Each structure stands twice: as C-alpha cells, then as structure tokens.
Amino acid sequence: MPRAKCFDKEDALQKAMKAFWARGYEATSIQDLVDCMGINRGSLYDTFGDKHQLFISALDQYTQRSLSRGNALKQDGNTVEILTDYLYAFMYRTLEDPEKRGCFITNTTVERGSYDPECAKLIREYYGKIEEDLTALIAKGQQNGEIENQREAAELATFFVGVMQGIRVMGKLRPEETTLRPMVEVALASLKG
Template sequence: MPRAKCFDREEALQKAMRAFWARGYEATSIQDLVECMGINRGSLYDTFGDKHQLFLAALDQYTDSSLTRGLALREDGNAALILKDYLYSFMYRTLGDPEKRGCFVTNTAVERSSYDEQCAKKLREYYDNVEKDLAFLIERGQQAGEINNKRPAGELASFFVGVMQGVRVLGKVRPEEAALRPMIEVALETLNSDAKAA
C-alpha cells in the first residue's frame, strides 16, 4: 500500500517557488529544495518529478497569481485611472521587496528562455495574457475618450509590459521611489487624452 503524503503540496510548491525566485534555477540545488520544502527527496520526486518539472510548476504558480492581479484591469471605471493605480501598485510591490528579487518571470526569461523552450513557451503565454488584459483596458479607455487613440491599444499594451519589466529590473539595483516613479509617470503621459488627462 503506497505511503500517504504527509505534507501540503501547494505549501511545498510555494516554498520551492520562493527558493527558485531568490536564487535562480541553476543555483538552487535539490538539497536546497528538500530543506526549504520540508520534505524528503523521495517525496519531491514522487510528487513533482525532477527539478525541472518542479521549477515549471513553481513558475505556473507565480504566473497564475500574477494574472489574477490583472483582473483589476477588467473592472469598470475610468480606464486611465485604473491603469495608473495598477502601475503604481506594481511599483510599490517592487519597492516593498526587502530581498530585491525582482520579477520571477523576468529573472527566468534572462536565465533560461534562450535554451529552455518549455520555460520560454510559458513566458510567452504569460506575457500574451498580460498584454491582452492591458489592451482590453486601453481600448475601452480609447472608446470612452479617457485615453488617446494615437497608437493602437495593442501597441500601447506591449509598451506598458516593457515598462513594467524595466521597473522590476531597475528595482533590483535601485529600489528607490525616486528612480522608479519617473518611469511610470513618463509612461502614463502616453495615455493623455485631448478630452481629459489621467
């Protein structure tokens, strides 16, 4: 009769995600994972497969959580103000990280996407979903006259994804509001509508 698991899978996965996020894939050993997850090697392999499969599961957990925050972009209200609040919240999450880990997605893109196609595919899907949420909001704002329509919503969405990743990267080395706020402010100026600026 197989032995019952005596640990919470999601809690263990959360711990693994934090370890990968802090150290990266290559620098995180199986022993590091066993210790931080509080399980033995057999349980790790039985439940998650190998280190790479565990990493992919941790990446999924992170992106799922991040995309859930993106639901705020589909709420009713002034689109320019919703986007402004979303971007500043993003900036303050970056500033509020004492470990200066940056974005797990961005870190993974830099470390693994050039040679790990499974990671690269997950990252492309994630960025596509973020862009879709942003484009939905921006297009709605353009139709309401809250955001200018000088550029297509999809192009602006792609631009804002780039700004957000820039905030995360710069925030790792200059975690100061004075360094990050201008990036958000300048980006938001691209939304100014002739009808009413955000």
C-alpha cells in the first residue's frame, strides 16, 4: 500500500522555486532541494519527477504569478499613468528585494534560454504575453491621443520589456533608485516621440 504524502506540494514547489531563483539551475543540487523543501529524495522524484521537471514546474509557477501583475495594464484610465505606475511598481519590487536575486525569468533566460527548449518555450510565452498586454495598452493610448504614434505599439512594447529586464539586471548590481529611476524615466519619455 503506497504511503500518503505528508507535505504540501505547492509549498514544496514554492521552496524549490526560491532555491532555483537564488542559485540558478546548475548550482542547485538535489540535496539543496531536499533540504529546502523539507522532503526526502523519494518524495521529490515521486511528486515532481527529476530536477529538470521540478525546475520547469517552479519556472511555470513563477511566470503565472508574475503574469497576474499584468492585470494592472488592463485597467481603465489614462494609459500613460497606467504604464508609469506599472513600471515604477516593477522598479520598486526590484529595489525591495533584500537578496538581490533579480528576476527568475531573466536569470533563467541567461543561464538556460539558449539550450534548454522547455525553458525557452516558457520564457518566450512569458515575454510574449507581457508584450501583448503592453501592445494593447500602448495602442489604446495612441488611439486616444495620450501616446504619440511615431512608433508601432508592438515595437514600443518590445522596448519596454527590454527596459524591464535591464532594470532587473542592473538592480542586482546597483540596487539604488538613482540608478534605476532614470531607466524608467527615459523609457517613459519614448512615449512622447
């Protein structure tokens, strides 16, 4: 008769995500995962599969949580103000991370994006969804005259995704508002032509 699992799967996955986020895939050992998740190896393998499958599950959990913040881009109101609030909230989340981990997606893009097809697929879908939400907001702002039309909305959306990832990378090395605020301000200035 199989033994019942004596741990919360979502909590264990959250703990694994934090370990991968802090150390990266390669530097996180199975023992690190067993220790931080508070489960034994057998339970890890039975519940999550191998290390790579666990990593993919953790990355997926992070992307879903992160994408939920994109709902802020879908609210009614002045599009420039919505985008401004969104970018500054993003910047402050970076500044308020005491461990200076950066973005799990950005870290994974750098570490595994070019040779791990499953990671690359999740990452492309993640960035694609953010670009889609930004494109819709920017296009709405262009249609109602709040944002100048000199660039295509999709081009600006891709630019803003790049700026956001740059904020996360710079925030790991120079986590000061005096460094990150100008990145937001210059990006927002691009909406004026």
